[in-house]
Amino acid sequence: MKIRFDIKNKAHLQRFKYVLGDFLMSNLAWFTYNCVRWHMGAVTGHEYLVSYLKSNMVLAGQIFFPMLMMVVYAFSGYYNNVCRKSRIQELLTTAASSVINTLLIFFLALINDVIGVRGSDYEMIFILWALLFGFVYITRAIITNSASNSIKSRKWTFPALIIGSGSAAVAFVNKLNSMRRSSGYDIRGYVNIPGENPVKGNPLPIYELDELKEVCDKEGIWELIVVPTRDDPHRNMDALNKLFGLGLPIMISPERFNMMQSQVRISDFYGEPLVNISRSSMSDSAKNLKRAIDVIVSLAALIVLLPLFAVVACIIKATSPGPVFYLQERIGLHNKPFNIIKLRSMVQDAEASGRPQLSSDDDPRITPFGRFMRKYRIDELPQFWNVLKGEMAIVGPRPERKYYIDQITKRVPSYALLHQVRPGITSMGMVKFGYAKNVDEMVERVKYDLMYLDNMSLLNDLKILIYTIRIVFTGRGM
Numbered sequence: 449m450k451i452r453f454d455i456k457n458k459a460h461l462q463r464f465k466y467v468l469g470d471f472l473m474s475n476l477a478w479f480t481y482n483c484v485r486w487h488m489g490a491v492t493g494h495e496y497l498v499s500y501l502k503s504n505m506v507l508a509g510q511i512f513f514p515m516l517m518m519v520v521y522a523f524s525g526y527y528n529n530v531c532r533k534s535r536i537q538e539l540l541t542t543a544a545s546s547v548i549n550t551l552l553i554f555f556l557a558l559i560n561d562v563i564g565v566r567g568s569d570y571e572m573i574f575i576l577w578a579l580l581f582g583f584v585y586i587t588r589a590i591i592t593n594s595a596s597n598s599i600k601s602r603k604w605t606f607p608a609l610i611i612g613s614g615s616a617a618v619a620f621v622n623k624l625n626s627m628r629r630s631s632g633y634d635i636r637g638y639v640n641i642p643g644e645n646p647v648k649g650n651p652l653p654i655y656e657l658d659e660l661k662e663v664c665d666k667e668g669i670w671e672l673i674v675v676p677t678r679d680d681p682h683r684n685m686d687a688l689n690k691l692f693g694l695g696l697p698i699m700i701s702p703e704r705f706n707m708m709q710s711q712v713r714i715s716d717f718y719g720e721p722l723v724n725i726s727r728s729s730m731s732d733s734a735k736n737l738k739r740a741i742d743v744i745v746s747l748a749a750l751i752v753l754l755p756l757f758a759v760v761a762c763i764i765k766a767t768s769p770g771p772v773f774y775l776q777e778r779i780g781l782h783n784k785p786f787n788i789i790k791l792r793s794m795v796q797d798a799e800a801s802g803r804p805q806l807s808s809d810d811d812p813r814i815t816p817f818g819r820f821m822r823k824y825r826i827d828e829l830p831q832f833w834n835v836l837k838g839e840m841a842i843v844g845p846r847p848e849r850k851y852y853i854d855q856i857t858k859r860v861p862s863y864a865l866l867h868q869v870r871p872g873i874t875s876m877g878m879v880k881f882g883y884a885k886n887v888d889e890m891v892e893r894v895k896y897d898l899m900y901l902d903n904m905s906l907l908n909d910l911k912i913l914i915y916t917i918r919i920v921f922t923g924r925g926m
Contacts (some may be wrong), residue, residue: 469591525732550573606633606670607718608635608636610673611639612637612643616675637663641687657690674725739843757830767815779847779867791826791827793822806884832873838870844872845915848890856887863898901910
């Protein structure tokens with residue numbers, strides 16, 4: 449645990465450096481811009497620069513605008529992953545953030561305070577962007593370069609396990625160790641995939657999948673690298689399904705990526721290129737924005753829907769015995785269970801036998817009012833609380849129970865990939881297919897959720913929401 453604690457401390461320190469550097473440079477950039485504005489004659493009423501810089505408006509801006517810039521930097525996703533940064537991605541993210549900050553500042557403060565000569569106005573806007581980009585990017589590049597050198601010189605290492613113990617896994621480790629400059633991996637051992645033949649005489653320990661969690665905690669594992677020797681989709685995906693619950697990055701070499709259905713996200717072009725299958729294809733900035741929208745919309749929805757919940761609760765209590773709300777365990781992000789919350793649409797103890805059962809259109813367990821709720825998806829509305837808690841998203845793959853996941857995974861091994869994102873109240877599978885009445889239909893619906901995973905974007909989320917709203921208002925929920 450000491451090693452992992454050390455790496456975590458380095459990650460926290462690295463993030464602190466970026467945040468502090470951005471804040472100081474944003475302040476310096478805004479201060480410099482105010483000096484430039486005064487010298488270019490964009491300011492009236494102040495004969496001397498010092499009097500202008502001491503004015504209440506400038507002082508207030510010196511506090512407000514750097515804080516606004518920090519919000520943009522945070523939403524850009526720049527602080528999400530701080531230990532291994534792509535130089536190109538850093539350049540593009542900083543440039544885009546600077547554009548957004550320039551436009552925000554212009555429309556909030558400068559649109560009525562410009563020189564009046566169009567060429568000079570454009571020049572002032574460009575100067576603002578150049579200052580924001582230049583000061584911030586140079587500082588970021590220095591911090592990133594220092595971290596990169598620490599990794600390449602093996603001062604920083606990230607404890608990792610190889611999932612696989614055959615000849616391919618050993619060859620992969622030998623290749624990593626023979627590199628002149630380190631890619632940062634400190635391989636602590638191998639994990640045997642059932643059906644593989646472990647290489648004999650290996651100096652590193654070989655563990656079993658069942659003891660993986662204990663090993664990860666003991667060794668402070670930072671990443672898992674999947675290198676199977678046999679191209680067996682079902683066996684390999686079964687092993688992967690056990691990895692998602694650990695909440696660690698799961699990497700795989702691209703040539704072995706054909707056993708799964710998802711977009712390739714290369715993480716390292718210098719060293720051995722690996723594909724991160726524990727993260728969706730959505731960018732960090734889009735993820736941050738998606739989560740912010742989920743929280744805001746869910747909070748607003750729960751407040752607005754309170755009167756409806758009260759009315760529906762009274763009707764449920766009056767028409768059938770039992771509680772108003774129904775809790776059911778589902779499997780969510782990183783394969784972790786959570787209790788999904790619904791308005792009860794079935795009779796009490798609908799699964800008294802203990803065996804999970806799917807419902808159908810003529811299911812006698814559904815109450816008359818429950819049938820109405822399911823038709824208009826009213827029973828799903830309390831799940832905004834799951835979204836607010838971080839267990840779900842508004843849009844995402846529909847969560848299932850482990851009983852059915854085990855059956856689906858046997859037929860569609862790539863179902864395991866859905867656990868890399870939060871499940872949703874609505875999904876592409878729900879709008880394109882609807883409720884599933886049996887496992888065969890669940891398998892068909894999973895294809896749409898995997899398609900969503902490959903094409904995750906805020907625009908597609910919006911499209912799914914529009915389709916969902918249309919389904920709700922037309923009563924095509926069942």
